[in-house]
Amino acid sequence: MxxxxxxxxxxxxxxxxxxxxxxxxxxxxxxxxxxxxxxxxxxxxxxxxxxxxxxxxxxxxxxxxxxxxxxxxxxxxxxxxxxxxxxxxxxxxxxxxxxxxxxxxxxxxxxxxxxxxxxxxxxxxxxxxxxxxxxxxxxxxxxxxxxxxxxxxxxxxxxxxxxxxxxxxxxxxxxxxxxxxxxxxxxxxxxxxxxxxxxxxxxxxxxxxxxxxxxxxxxxxxxxxxxxxxxxxxxxxxxGRSLTETKSEVPDLSRHEVMLEVRNLSRGSAIRDVSFHLRKGEILGFAGLMGAGRTEVARAIFGADPIDGGEILVRGKPVEIGSPEDAVRLGIGYLSEDRKRFGLATGMDVATNIVMPCLGRFLSMHVFLKVRAIRETARAYIRQLRIKTPSDSQEVRFLSGGNQQKIVIAKWLARDCEILFFDEPTRGIDVGAKNEIYKLLNALAAQGRAIVMISSELPEILRMSHRIAVMCEGRLTGELPAEGATQEDIMRLATQRQSITTDAADAMIRESTT
CATH class of the missing domain: 3.40.50.300 (P-loop containing nucleotide triphosphate hydrolases)
Known part of the structure; x- marks a missing residue:
């Protein structure tokens, strides 16, 4: 032919x-x-x-x-x-x-x-x-x-x-x-x-x-x-090599400090009486079908959307979060699923993007930028996260999706955020870059960062999480220990309503087996 x-x-x-x-x-x-x-x-x-x-x-x-x-x-x-x-x-x-x-x-x-x-x-x-x-x-x-x-x-x-x-x-x-x-x-x-x-x-x-x-x-x-x-x-x-995807042993985090606690969070029909906690060094996976309310919970905690009721505690103390600025000041970072729209200034260079949340630290007399300090900080994170870029002055829009995602992570690390929300952290990036993001998340947890990872890929949730919280139609329908959990266990909790059929659950499982 x-x-x-x-x-x-x-x-x-x-x-x-x-x-x-x-x-x-x-x-x-x-x-x-x-x-x-x-x-x-x-x-x-x-x-x-x-x-x-x-x-x-x-x-x-x-x-x-x-x-x-x-x-x-x-x-x-x-x-x-x-x-x-x-x-x-x-x-x-x-x-x-x-x-x-x-x-x-x-x-x-x-x-x-x-x-x-x-x-x-x-x-x-x-x-x-x-x-x-x-x-x-x-x-x-x-x-x-x-x-x-x-x-x-x-x-x-x-x-x-x-x-x-x-x-x-x-x-x-x-x-x-x-x-x-x-x-x-x-x-x-x-x-x-x-x-x-x-x-x-x-x-x-x-x-x-x-x-x-x-x-x-x-x-x-x-x-x-x-x-x-x-x-x-x-x-x-x-x-050019084989990638191993073995899951490491889940550590016992029960005695670790509770970094974030959410009680009875509500916002219309999108978030309905959601309560959970997150410990130091923990990766809490948030699973659910599309529209379950996972992103809405993250945005509400980060102050991007107003809430109708509920309480948020950071390190055991009740806090008021009325804006993302409040959240960042409390050490909370949010990596949006739409990194180009909400996570990056793609027309600006790598260094500027990395220091943007903490730019005030790099001002002399509240007016002049400390350019050398900005470059040194950016280069340190480029090395630490192995960001592939010709230089720290390269415009972000010219980098691959995986490297753009690393820059978003770098900016919250530069801001020294101890509580991090990762919303679909590997969406649109290739399998090699995914593996690097997984290693990075594990390293951050090992350093004591508290991480919520929202993902629609069930194998990713099962591989990365220490605990798994499952949502359906704005409600938290259950939590699972990652040890021994299966995709079927997650889907039973993700489909706890009459209008979702077993066939739909099976389709979601097939969709997630990447």
């Missing part, structure tokens, strides 16, 4: 970085080809060259065996190549149809007026071709993230795309939405569309892809058939 896409010996350099070295890739018609690698491996750079966003320095790209020069996104679209980025590129106040055909709207009366009927009709044809029930006239802002993803796919198909690049398409989707997306992908496969699928979720790759190509440090490592290749083999190809 003639490949749809053949990439050979591709090179790409940025100032100070050789992003791609003799990179290779092949995509067949009607194939889902997974592209894997750690953050910074070159996956996105390779696909952005194919999509016309970057220009190659050397190498060859062939479409249907014919060499092509892709100089712009428009040139890529003309060749039938579309890319769907992890961060969706839609306008919420426009309808689905308007988003799909923006700039290419059908017109009537000598091209003077838009033809809304034809616009909606053309969109309906595409959606029907995808077997998707969606009103072309609905405003995109009213849709779920999953449905917005479908609009992006429809937009790509409106260009008659034969090659569809999907970058972390399920990052913000729940299991039922993922199944809906997979149904669309299988439909596209049946129609001969070739799909490049970039994801860090190993279980998804096993479920949806035909082949896997692995990259490391900008170079091609190998291509393997998904069905006959183990996840451990793929991980080893990605990181």
């Amino acid at each position: 003639m490949p749809l896409v053949t990439i050979a010996n591709l090179d790409k350099a940025f100032p100070g970085v050789q992003a791609l070295k003799q990179a290779r890739f092949e995509l067949l018609p009607g194939e889902v080809h997974a592209l894997m690698g750690e953050n910074g491996a070159g996956k996105s750079t390779l696909m952005k060259i194919l999509a016309g966003i970057y220009k190659k320095d050397a190498g060859e790209i062939c479409i249907d065996g014919i060499p092509v020069d892709i100089t712009s996104p428009r040139a890529a679209q003309d060749l039938g190549i579309s890319i769907i980025h992890q961060e969706l590129n839609l306008m919420n106040d426009l309808t689905a149809a308007q988003n799909i055909f923006i700039g290419r709207e059908p017109r009537r009366a000598f091209g003077l007026f838009l033809d809304e009927d034809a616009l909606n009709r053309n969109t309906a044809d595409i959606l029907e071709h995808m077997n998707l029930r969606l009103d072309p006239r609905v405003e995109v802002g009213e849709l779920t993230v999953a449905k917005q993803q479908m609009v992006e796919i429809a937009k790509a198909l409106s260009f008659r795309s034969r090659v569809l690049i999907m970058d972390e398409p399920t990052a913000a989707l729940n299991r039922s939405e993922i199944l809906e997306l997979f149904s669309i992908i299988r439909q596209l496969k049946a129609n001969g569309v070739g799909i490049v699928y970039i994801s860090h979720k190993m279980d998804e790759l096993k479920e949806i892809s035909d082949r896997v190509t692995v990259m490391r440090d900008g170079e091609y490592v190998g291509t393997v058939p998904t069905a006959s290749t183990t996840i451990d083999t793929i991980i080893s190809m990605m990181v």
Whole structure:
């Protein structure tokens, strides 16, 4: 079978970085080809060259065996190549149809007026071709993230795309939405569309892809058939070594000081009478289905959201937390699940981000910045956390997701926070970076930091926690000792309501086994 896409010996350099070295890739018609690698491996750079966003320095790209020069996104679209980025590129106040055909709207009366009927009709044809029930006239802002993803796919198909690049398409989707997306992908496969699928979720790759190509440090490592290749083999190809995931023995923390105690915390229907405690050196895992209220509890304790009632004690003393500033002053840090929006100033450099919560310490006469002290502090945490960056003056937006997460951790360590909330600490980062974050959390606990870890990945919860608190619909439904706990134990507590079925619980377990 003639490949749809053949990439050979591709090179790409940025100032100070050789992003791609003799990179290779092949995509067949009607194939889902997974592209894997750690953050910074070159996956996105390779696909952005194919999509016309970057220009190659050397190498060859062939479409249907014919060499092509892709100089712009428009040139890529003309060749039938579309890319769907992890961060969706839609306008919420426009309808689905308007988003799909923006700039290419059908017109009537000598091209003077838009033809809304034809616009909606053309969109309906595409959606029907995808077997998707969606009103072309609905405003995109009213849709779920999953449905917005479908609009992006429809937009790509409106260009008659034969090659569809999907970058972390399920990052913000729940299991039922993922199944809906997979149904669309299988439909596209049946129609001969070739799909490049970039994801860090190993279980998804096993479920949806035909082949896997692995990259490391900008170079091609190998291509393997998904069905006959183990996840451990793929991980080893990605990181160049095997990763051990053995759980250390759970220490007895019963005599350790209680650093944080929460009594009867309430906030509307989001948080309902939640009580728990956290000891020095402990990692308390917070588990539950999406919407269970875990993030809401963390934000309320951190002062980001107001509470209706309840009491918070730090080191046994009742405290009033009316704002994040109050929380930070009490030694509480919160690492948001959306690090780019709430955790980082991505347009600023590494050093500034690290010292931002304690910038007052680096002022001379309350006016002038102590630049040398800022740099020394930042470099100390760069070394301690092994943050991969060319320098402390590098803008954070140019770093990988795993290194960005380490910078968020560094800033709270610089502020000397003893109570830390980690909300989905490994979301969107690769398996090698995950392992480093796990080691870092264990090291922080060993130093006496008290940690609450919120995670939707049950194996992660079971591996990292000393105790596990489980929530459902704003309530704390139970606590489990990590020793001997199973995914089924957690799911029984996470589904303690009539409207959640056993099938939904089973689906959540399958989703979490990454």
